[in-house]
Amino acid sequence: MVEKRKPLAVKEAIERVLKYSVHGESEQVDLQQSYGRFLAVDIIADHPVPPFDRSPYDGFAIRSIDTKYASTDHPVDFEVIDEIGAGSVSEFTIGEMQAVRIMTGAQIPSGCDAVVMLELTKVFQKAGRDYMSLKRSFNKGDNISFKGEDTQYGNILVKKGAYISPGIIALLATFGYAKVAVVKKPQIGIIATGSELLDVDEPLVPGKIRNSNSYMIDAQARRSGAEPVYLGKLVDDLEKCYEAVKVALENVDFLITTGGVSVGDFDYLPEIYKRLGANVLFNKVAMRPGSVTTVAEVNGKLLFGLSGNPSACFVGFELFVRPIIRTFLNSERAHLQRVTAILEEDFLKPNPFTRFVRGRISLTAGKVVASPIGLDKSNVVTSLADANAFIVLPGGTRGYKTGDNIDVLLIDDQTGSEFSWAESFK
Numbered sequence: 001m002v003e004k005r006k007p008l009a010v011k012e013a014i015e016r017v018l019k020y021s022v023h024g025e026s027e028q029v030d031l032q033q034s035y036g037r038f039l040a041v042d043i044i045a046d047h048p049v050p051p052f053d054r055s056p057y058d059g060f061a062i063r064s065i066d067t068k069y070a071s072t073d074h075p076v077d078f079e080v081i082d083e084i085g086a087g088s089v090s091e092f093t094i095g096e097m098q099a100v101r102i103m104t105g106a107q108i109p110s111g112c113d114a115v116v117m118l119e120l121t122k123v124f125q126k127a128g129r130d131y132m133s134l135k136r137s138f139n140k141g142d143n144i145s146f147k148g149e150d151t152q153y154g155n156i157l158v159k160k161g162a163y164i165s166p167g168i169i170a171l172l173a174t175f176g177y178a179k180v181a182v183v184k185k186p187q188i189g190i191i192a193t194g195s196e197l198l199d200v201d202e203p204l205v206p207g208k209i210r211n212s213n214s215y216m217i218d219a220q221a222r223r224s225g226a227e228p229v230y231l232g233k234l235v236d237d238l239e240k241c242y243e244a245v246k247v248a249l250e251n252v253d254f255l256i257t258t259g260g261v262s263v264g265d266f267d268y269l270p271e272i273y274k275r276l277g278a279n280v281l282f283n284k285v286a287m288r289p290g291s292v293t294t295v296a297e298v299n300g301k302l303l304f305g306l307s308g309n310p311s312a313c314f315v316g317f318e319l320f321v322r323p324i325i326r327t328f329l330n331s332e333r334a335h336l337q338r339v340t341a342i343l344e345e346d347f348l349k350p351n352p353f354t355r356f357v358r359g360r361i362s363l364t365a366g367k368v369v370a371s372p373i374g375l376d377k378s379n380v381v382t383s384l385a386d387a388n389a390f391i392v393l394p395g396g397t398r399g400y401k402t403g404d405n406i407d408v409l410l411i412d413d414q415t416g417s418e419f420s421w422a423e424s425f426k
């Protein structure tokens, strides 16, 4: 008699896995290698930005008080006593009716409290000296980019755990981080099981298929911020699989196996968990695809038994492995980002389990719409290529109709989300 597995709600299953989350250590990398990594420390402003009052325009730095009576009928003349470009500092302190010709980014000379754009001035020479005239008045502070207006000293600008984007790289450079403390990437072991599996470069022969899961998982692991370690594909042989899993567990932070978790005669993972004395957190989840997703723990180390079916494997990774990787990387938004979208096609098939339909979201007339892609079966591979989201259809008897508001999880997004989205899952 085949064991009857009890399906666990998706939310509970994720929570069980997260109980075993661990945080990674930090390492220093060059700034230029830090893109796409996760910050191991907060970035705190150790100086104000800008660090000095500066000109936002090419023009003249003046004393605003000298422009008080300037008008179209009464232009006022200023003697230009110096000229500075960005990077230079004027040695002069300007006096009454004097100006410094200044370029964008240059430090405001002492005595000046406003900048006039070049276009509003007329320059001329008199008795061998440089002058400019103005036809309107200015207030103190006009056209000055003030010290600290961007950020003040001591502000926390980015919290640890943030995904390092090009914008964050700009901040790191601004504050002098030639080396950046990032969280070490977790090493994710990947083992594919299945006697039917061929290598990618092998020709098809009857009954066999190429191993696509390992390469898919490898890419998903990288996208999540982990370092995949491909440990090969194994034929369905209990001893060989057991040995490989046992050895792999010692050498990686997390281990993923694909295939062999269901109830087939050659599905050996359940027996391997037994032999390892593993604590199986669950072996059935109330979701489609990926209901066979199994997660076990051995001495605190997580072992993800993902389905052999490509779509189920893909979904299992994004729902269970990604948050563990992101938590390892200190992210507070470890889960897929959720948005609300309008369903573009009827989805009338009822199902007691929550569905994660591979779909595509797009903007149509300013609204986020989502449509399913391809065959909604756990064994399909082609729909994965075009999918940028999972359409979440909570279980129940009713189907879903065009125009329904539905939750969508973004799979190619780096921002992530806190766990709140799971609240709506059965």
Ligand SMILES: Nc1nc2c(c(=O)[nH]1)N[C@H]1C(S)=C(S)[C@@H](COP(=O)(O)OP(=O)(O)OC[C@H]3O[C@@H](n4cnc5c(N)ncnc54)[C@H](O)[C@@H]3O)O[C@H]1N2
Residues within 6 Å of the ligand: 192, 193, 194, 196, 197, 209, 210, 211, 212, 213, 214, 258, 259, 260, 261, 262, 263, 264, 267, 290, 291, 292, 306, 307, 308, 309, 310, 312, 378, 379
């Ligand atoms: N009697 C039952 N049969 C099945 C059940 C069930 O509850 N009772 N569950 C079905 C569901 S749902 C799924 S999902 C699959 C899960 O199967 P396994 O995880 O045990 O995976 P395998 O049996 O090894 O393979 C399933 C399928 O996937 C293909 N595969 C495997 N590895 C790869 C790979 N690396 N790359 C590409 N494709 C792969 C394999 O050839 C099979 O076609 O079980 C159902 N059965």
Ligand code: MOO
Residues within 6 Å of the ligand: 287, 288, 289, 290, 291, 292, 293, 307, 309, 311, 312, 378, 379
């Ligand atoms: O685990 Mo299977 O993929 O539910 O479809």
Ligand SMILES: [Mg+2]
Residues within 6 Å of the ligand: 259, 260, 261, 262, 263, 264, 266, 267, 308
């Ligand atoms: Mg099987």
